[in-house]
Amino acid sequence: MRSEKEMVTGRMQYIDDIVMDGMLHMTVVRSPYSFAKINAIRGGLNHTDFNSEMKSFGEGETGEETGPGETMFAGSHAFYAGQPVAAVFGKTKYESEDNADSVEVDYEPLKPIMNLNDSLKLGPVHGSMKSNVLKRTLLGKEFSIADSHIDLSDSFMMERIATNPIEGRGLVCHYDDNKLNVWISGQSMHSIKSGLCGTLNLPPDRVRVFHVDTGGAFGLKGGMYPEYAIAGFASMKYGKPVKWIETRREHLMASKPGRGVRGDITISARKDGKILGLKGKVLVDAGAFGGSIAEFSPRFIGYQITGPYAIGNVYVDAQALVTNKPPQGPYRGAGRPEASFLMERMIDRLADETGLDPVDIRLTNAATEPFKTPTGMTIPESRSFLQDAIRELGYRNFRKPERPGFSFFALLPASSPGEGARIRCSEGKVKVWLGGNTHGQGHEFFVKSLLSTEFRIDPGLITLEYADTDMLEKGEGSWGSRSAMVGGNAIIELARRIIKRIEKEEGHYAPEILLDGEYDEQDFVSYKKTLISYGANLVTADVDTYGNVHVKECRSYYDVGRALVPHMVRGQIIGGCMQGIGQTLYEEISYSEDGTLLTGSISDAGLPTAEKIPEFTVKYAENPSEFPHGAKGLGESPTIGVPTALARAIELASGKRIRNTPVRPDYLIG
Amino acid sequence: MNPREFEYHAPHSLDEAFSLLGKYGDESKILAGGQSLIPLMKSRIFSMPHIIDIGKIEGLRNIEINKSGARIGSLVTISDLESEREIAELFPAIHDAASQIADPLIRNAGTIGGNIAHGDPGNDLPAVLVTLGAVFVLRRSGGERTADASKFFIDTLETDVHHGEILTEIVIPRPGKKTASAYLKAKKSAGDFSIAGISTCISMEKDGSIGSIRMALTSSGPKVIEVTGLEEICKGKKDYNSIAEKVSVAAVSSAKPSDDFYGTVQYKKKVIGILAKDCLKLAMERAEKR
Numbered sequence: 036m037r038s039e040k041e042m043v044t045g046r047m048q049y050i051d052d053i054v055m056d057g058m059l060h061m062t063v064v065r066s067p068y069s070f071a072k073i074n075a076i077r078g079g080l081n082h083t084d085f086n087s088e089m090k091s092f093g094e095g096e097t098g099e100e101t102g103p104g105e106t107m108f109a110g111s112h113a114f115y116a117g118q119p120v121a122a123v124f125g126k127t128k129y130e131s132e133d134n135a136d137s138v139e140v141d142y143e144p145l146k147p148i149m150n151l152n153d154s155l156k157l158g159p160v161h162g163s164m165k166s167n168v169l170k171r172t173l174l175g176k177e178f179s180i181a182d183s184h185i186d187l188s189d190s191f192m193m194e195r196i197a198t199n200p201i202e203g204r205g206l207v208c209h210y211d212d213n214k215l216n217v218w219i220s221g222q223s224m225h226s227i228k229s230g231l232c233g234t235l236n237l238p239p240d241r242v243r244v245f246h247v248d249t250g251g252a253f254g255l256k257g258g259m260y261p262e263y264a265i266a267g268f269a270s271m272k273y274g275k276p277v278k279w280i281e282t283r284r285e286h287l288m289a290s291k292p293g294r295g296v297r298g299d300i301t302i303s304a305r306k307d308g309k310i311l312g313l314k315g316k317v318l319v320d321a322g323a324f325g326g327s328i329a330e331f332s333p334r335f336i337g338y339q340i341t342g343p344y345a346i347g348n349v350y351v352d353a354q355a356l357v358t359n360k361p362p363q364g365p366y367r368g369a370g371r372p373e374a375s376f377l378m379e380r381m382i383d384r385l386a387d388e389t390g391l392d393p394v395d396i397r398l399t400n401a402a403t404e405p406f407k408t409p410t411g412m413t414i415p416e417s418r419s420f421l422q423d424a425i426r427e428l429g430y431r432n433f434r435k436p437e438r439p440g441f442s443f444f445a446l447l448p449a450s451s452p453g454e455g456a457r458i459r460c461s462e463g464k465v466k467v468w469l470g471g472n473t474h475g476q477g478h479e480f481f482v483k484s485l486l487s488t489e490f491r492i493d494p495g496l497i498t499l500e501y502a503d504t505d506m507l508e509k510g511e512g513s514w515g516s517r518s519a520m521v522g523g524n525a526i527i528e529l530a531r532r533i534i535k536r537i538e539k540e541e542g543h544y545a546p547e548i549l550l551d552g553e554y555d556e557q558d559f560v561s562y563k564k565t566l567i568s569y570g571a572n573l574v575t576a577d578v579d580t581y582g583n584v585h586v587k588e589c590r591s592y593y594d595v596g597r598a599l600v601p602h603m604v605r606g607q608i609i610g611g612c613m614q615g616i617g618q619t620l621y622e623e624i625s626y627s628e629d630g631t632l633l634t635g636s637i638s639d640a641g642l643p644t645a646e647k648i649p650e651f652t653v654k655y656a657e658n659p660s661e662f663p664h665g666a667k668g669l670g671e672s673p674t675i676g677v678p679t680a681l682a683r684a685i686e687l688a689s690g691k692r693i694r695n696t697p698v699r700p701d702y703l704i705g
Numbered sequence: 706m707n708p709r710e711f712e713y714h715a716p717h718s719l720d721e722a723f724s725l726l727g728k729y730g731d732e733s734k735i736l737a738g739g740q741s742l743i744p745l746m747k748s749r750i751f752s753m754p755h756i757i758d759i760g761k762i763e764g765l766r767n768i769e770i771n772k773s774g775a776r777i778g779s780l781v782t783i784s785d786l787e788s789e790r791e792i793a794e795l796f797p798a799i800h801d802a803a804s805q806i807a808d809p810l811i812r813n814a815g816t817i818g819g820n821i822a823h824g825d826p827g828n829d830l831p832a833v834l835v836t837l838g839a840v841f842v843l844r845r846s847g848g849e850r851t852a853d854a855s856k857f858f859i860d861t862l863e864t865d866v867h868h869g870e871i872l873t874e875i876v877i878p879r880p881g882k883k884t885a886s887a888y889l890k891a892k893k894s895a896g897d898f899s900i901a902g903i904s905t906c907i908s909m910e911k912d913g914s915i916g917s918i919r920m921a922l923t924s925s926g927p928k929v930i931e932v933t934g935l936e937e938i939c940k941g942k943k944d945y946n947s948i949a950e951k952v953s954v955a956a957v958s959s960a961k962p963s964d965d966f967y968g969t970v971q972y973k974k975k976v977i978g979i980l981a982k983d984c985l986k987l988a989m990e991r992a993e994k995r
């Protein structure tokens with residue numbers, strides 16, 4: 036197991052540290068155009084060699100993917116800038132990149148669709164579709180309210196952002212003895228395996244996927260990409276190991292970015308702040324292809340749009356729209372921050388309209404008992420948590436002119452459908468495999484903590500092994516605030532089975548019996564519910580004459596159920612808060628109207644730097660969940676709560692209505 | 706990404722460097738700290754068969770301060786500039802700018818010569834050196850010439866360095882009494898290039914009125930831009946409030962920013978206007994204290 040210090044100083048065995056005899060380095064030749072007809076391709080491995088369609092997407096997959104699906108290489112058209120057109124190989128990285136010059140592509144540039152308005156207005160990008168609407172879902176019921184005093188409408192946009200982990204995508208494929216072995220930086224070995232089996236048309240027993248130390252992911256590495264299948268195909272074709280490591284520029288142009296969501300929202304309310312109804316449109320920039328998360332996200336956002344509030348009338352028209360950009364992917368929060376932003380921004384707007392304190396409006400609308408929303412979501416009582424949060428965050432201690440932004444949200448973790456795990460005791464050691472693969476969060480810590488308690492053994496005897504699809508038959512993935520919750524549940528369940536077995540065989544359980552014996556349990560432990568928890572943030576900020584926002588304080592109060600490893604909880608919250616600040620102030624993937632990527636470097640795409648770190652206060656409630664360990668979800672909470680609270684803080688400091696993220700200096704002083 | 710193949714030369718003297726430049730001609734390029742050139746080579750935007758690293762040449766890393774001013778060797782790093790106390794004392798604008806260039810790692814490698822010779826309108830030192838009235842020493846095989854900073858920058862990535870020449874020294878005249886400079890930079894994050902930057906150098910008369918003033922802008926056009934019309938506005942004036950608005954307007958009307966991802970022309974002009982006022986104020990305050 037790695038120490039935190041090794042993790043943050045990079046002293047791990049990352050994917051690019053793997054070297055094999057005869058290994059080929061792969062370089063991907065990509066379309067420079069957001070939309071182009073391809074008249075001819077000469078050179079490299081290209082669609083004439085391999086043109087299978089994307090299969091199995093990982094996180095957010097619903098099984099209702101409508102397509103059109105992405106082919107591994109662009110064929111007659113390139114549908115986004117960065118789409119793989121060909122792949123070349125070399126014995127060194129240098130040689131491989133030199134070989135990219137040998138590929139000739141005859142492009143005929145076409146006018147791309149680069150924003151949601153054009154996507155709605157203009158003809159379909161794909162000839163196989165009637166319009167650019169990839170998927171449309173109506174949630175709730177149409178309504179009209181006779182006794183509404185106030186009707187407020189507004190429109191919001193969260194721009195696309197890159198996931199930008201420190202380590203980008205990468206893998207090594209080695210086809211050996213009729214089996215494709217894959218080492219990959221990832222969140223879910225089992226998703227990658229089914230993706231490879233599908234695209235390469237291989238039966239499950241001929242693909243084995245190994246997890247390696249992973250330097251961050253944030254949603255990037257939970258599913259399939261063309262590059263993975265191409266590397267696998269090349270290893271089979273050339274009979275050699277093939278390595279592909281993404282450059283930062285490739286990451287910014289061709290991985291699956293998150294957000295890219297617009298909401299046109301109307302609320303109806305009484306003068307006392309009671310919200311009677313919400314209706315609106317949620318439009319998701321799906322990018323050029325179906326699959327991944329784009330078909331799922333609009334519905335997911337619409338479903339939870341009212342968050343922790345009991346609002347009796349809701350009607351949402353949720354659409355995923357095709358554009359000439361890379362397919363949308365999940366980014367920390369993946370729909371949850373979007374839903375909360377739309378709701379919380381409207382509440383702040385209502386406060387300004389009525390003169391009421393925005394926090395009082397939240398109290399008025401919080402659920403006083405379990406509530407089933409018109410979109411079908413059942414939320415637990417939320418008012419008492421909100422009251423605690425107002426107190427714990429010190430909201431009422433602020434005196435004018437200092438006014439903080441405040442947010443309140445429901446976290447809907449991806450707890451369903453559970454998680455796969457394996458525990459093997461042998462030679463006095465306990466080894467664990469998990470279906471959700473740690474990508475920097477430190478799953479080792481909760482595994483050791485939970486199992487040392489269950490087994491009553493020294494945590495030093497327990498190790499979390501690299502995931503491997505041969506060692507563990509079934510697994511889901513690490514995303515959606517789920518790992519400690521359902522991964523932890525799975526290992527406790529398996530540990531208890533082992534203990535029961537020992538009790539049955541030996542009459543009683545004792546740690547020595549476990550350590551002297553040989554035990555091996557694996558299963559996929561199902562959990563089909565969504566275990567909702569609540570959270571709140573308070574943020575203060577200044578805006579200077581240049582339009583730069585200075586975040587002063589960021590306070591968090593989340594119900595974590597039970598903090599399994601308190602310092603990891605703190606780390607999750609602080610890191611997530613920085614990402615929330617990043618989305619709100621700096622991060623963006625942007626194109627010109629003609630489809631040129633404007634954010635090709637990490638400084639353009641805008642990560643928050645050390646000087647931007649505000650003062651943090653981390654508090655949490657521990658209202659135990661129904662799981663044996665008592666924990667609830669956490670990972671995505673800060674990315675839900677911080678953008679909304681910060682947007683309000685900026686609004687108060689600048690006097691400008693905040694509708695879009697990132698909030699740019701040119702907007703604040705323009 | 707990784708660069709195309711090139712041959713690396715590391716001469717130990719200027720003469721050796723000149724003969725390599727002579728031998729390989731258009732097929733060669735000088736490398737100093739590499740902080741501008743190497744990113745271009747790695748992204749394969751730029752490649753050259755012969756790279757001549759001048760980093761090992763002796764005698765180009767000195768900072769000499771004497772009665773007539775400063776002579777700064779072209780290989781002096783941005784970090785050296787930042788930490789040299791006498792530079793901060795005599796030319797506060799150099800210190801202001803150096804401490805805001807990129808990040809410490811880049812400052813440890815990047816050189817003053819490279820920062821100038823690259824001709825990037827986003828680099829911070831050109832504006833400072835223009836307002837300080839610097840002169841650049843350019844050596845070639847068997848000769849040398851000097852060039853005024855104000856005439857040296859021709860266009861984006863284009864300067865008055867001819868092929869075969871090496872920028873060896875930056876000579877800055879000693880500022881007179883009651884003279885001070887300042888540099889301010891508007892940027893999104895630490896380590897970023899600027900949205901706009903401005904350098905100001907002011908000399909005050911004995912009576913506290915402004916005797917002379919120069920201002921120059923970073924990231925506000927195809928090359929560093931000197932603000933014109935300042936003397937008429939400022940000469941003989943003592944009160945910041947009476948000139949601030951006019952100086953701001955002069956800076957904005959000299960600027961030629963363009964629309965890009967970081968903002969519209971209108972926004973950038975607004976930033977330049979605020980920068981001009983803030984920088985004027987800072988330079989006046991500093992000059993008064995001298």
Ligand SMILES: Cc1cc2nc3c(=O)[nH]c(=O)nc-3n(C[C@H](O)[C@H](O)[C@H](O)COP(=O)(O)OP(=O)(O)OC[C@H]3O[C@@H](n4cnc5c(N)ncnc54)[C@H](O)[C@@H]3O)c2cc1C
Pocket residue numbers: 734735736737738739740741742743744759779783805806807808811814815816817818819820821822823827828829830866870871872873896897898899
């Ligand atoms: C991420 C990043 C951020 C940066 N941010 C800033 C910033 O905010 N402000 C800023 O001012 N700069 C910034 N820089 C640029 C950096 O400061 C410059 O790269 C550096 O000052 C250039 O010096 P160098 O020694 O690295 O030049 P090199 O990269 O080695 O050379 C640059 C050019 O100058 C030529 N050259 C170099 N020395 C000589 C010489 N003596 N005679 C003739 N020609 C010569 C070279 O041939 C080449 O064309 C940034 C760079 C990076 C990578």
